[in-house]
Amino acid sequence: MEQYCFGVDVGGTGIKVGLFDASGNLVDKWAFDTRKTDDAKDIFKDIADFINFKIKEMKLNKDQILGIGVGVPGPVRENGYIPNFANLGKADFNIIEELHRLTGITVRTANDANVAALGEQWKGSGKGFQSMVMVTLGTGVGGGVIINGKILAGSFGAAGEIGHILVNPDESRLCGCGKCGCVEQYASATGIVRLAKDFLKNWDKSTNLSETEEISAKLVFDLAKEGDELALKVVDEACRYLGIALAQVAQVVDPEAFVIGGGVSKAGDILIEHTKKHYVPNVMKALKDREFLLASLGNDAGIYGCARLILS
Structure with missing residues (x-):
């Protein structure tokens, strides 16, 4: 049966x-x-x-x-x-x-x-890794930690809240969690839009970002791929904060790989490249050589x- x-x-x-x-x-x-x-x-x-x-x-x-x-x-x-x-x-x-x-x-x-x-560890991009970290970049930033094939849930089920790792102690604007300077405020879809608007205020060079009233994370990444200087700066800044946060995670759980999912991950390799660029100098030597992959199972x-x- x-x-x-x-x-x-x-x-x-x-x-x-x-x-x-x-x-x-x-x-x-x-x-x-x-x-x-x-x-x-x-x-x-x-x-x-x-x-x-x-x-x-x-x-x-x-x-x-x-x-x-x-x-x-x-x-x-x-x-x-x-x-x-x-x-x-x-x-x-x-x-x-x-x-x-x-x-x-x-x-x-x-x-x-x-x-x-x-799911990603079992049947997706994390297949073959017993220990991995997934970070999802959408409206917010979520995360999950898998150690030896099992979820690291914590004593009250609240482990893996990667989006609320402090990456900017000088931030004065509140995150939805109630504190300031979380990676979610910079690397989420909404955070990327906010970064773009912040940079635009003091940008005096040519950029296609100024030609539209509706800025989205997708637009920022699309223009970055085309070489738009401001869009590249925004992408690099968002990925800098994400790379710093993942370096801190690595130094606690020592994963074999990072899998990045969520709507923002549709940007593709540019997201992986810039995140790893900022991960490597911010993590201890023994943890530098880790895999960075895009999630494959989607919704x-x-x-x-x-x-x-x-x-x-």
């Missing part, structure tokens, strides 16, 4: 669900909107209803389902307890207990950035990592 598992990646706007066979092959995947109410338990009722429906629709029985792996935004403890759910309603309950009650299936859970890292990294929670 063939066996399967579900990987469920819970996001602020949507929920992605993947069905995997016991060998880790993706059989099918779906997505539906995240329901926002005052009680985050409603989200897990929706997930349970969806999984129960799919099991019935595909004429499976629950003995064939090895488990459900779930990735959630915010810190979550290994036992399944989640103290809060950012922008997704009241939490303060146990995800494992709640979803098991609704489905009768074994459940495991972890932070969404951590499961994305686990599916989370569901792969969730499946790995069950199939590990």
Whole structure:
């Protein structure tokens, strides 16, 4: 009798669900909107209803389902307890207990950035490395640390918050986390746009950045690839802060490789080259020769990592 598992990646706007066979092959995947109410338990009722429906629709029985792996935004403890759910309603309950009650299936859970890292380590660009760090560059900067094939979650599920490493003690503007000078303020998509606008204020040379009212991180990287001097300066500054942050991470966890994902990573090799350029002089000699890779699983990294929670 063939066996399967579900990987469920819970996001602020949507929920992605993947069905995997016991060998880790993706059989099918779906997505539906995240329901926002005052009680985050409603989200897990929706997930349970969806999984129960799919099991019935595909004429499976629950003995064939090895488990459900779930990735959630915010810190979550290994036992399944989640103290809060950012922008997704009241939490303060146990995800494992709640979803098991609704489905009768074994459940495991972890932070969404951590499961994305686990997915890349298992089936993506990090395949072949037992210890790696993933950093995701999107609206913010997320991160996940994998050591000996396992997520480094920390005592309360909050490890791997790479985006909030201090890289500029002179910064006066607040980060969303409540302090100042985080790498997220410079290397995220929003941070790159802010850097560009800051540099434009004192830029008296020709640049295509001044010819548009709508600056985006993609535009900055595209112009940098074309040789625009200001765009190159912005890219290099963002990557300088990222390289410094990853050097600090390396000196704590000693990974074999760094995998960079998120929307900004679509910029490609220019991002890797400039980040490594600033990583090398800021890290101890024994850690200089580390692999820097672009993530390859895209938006599916989370569901792969969730499946790995069950199939590990």
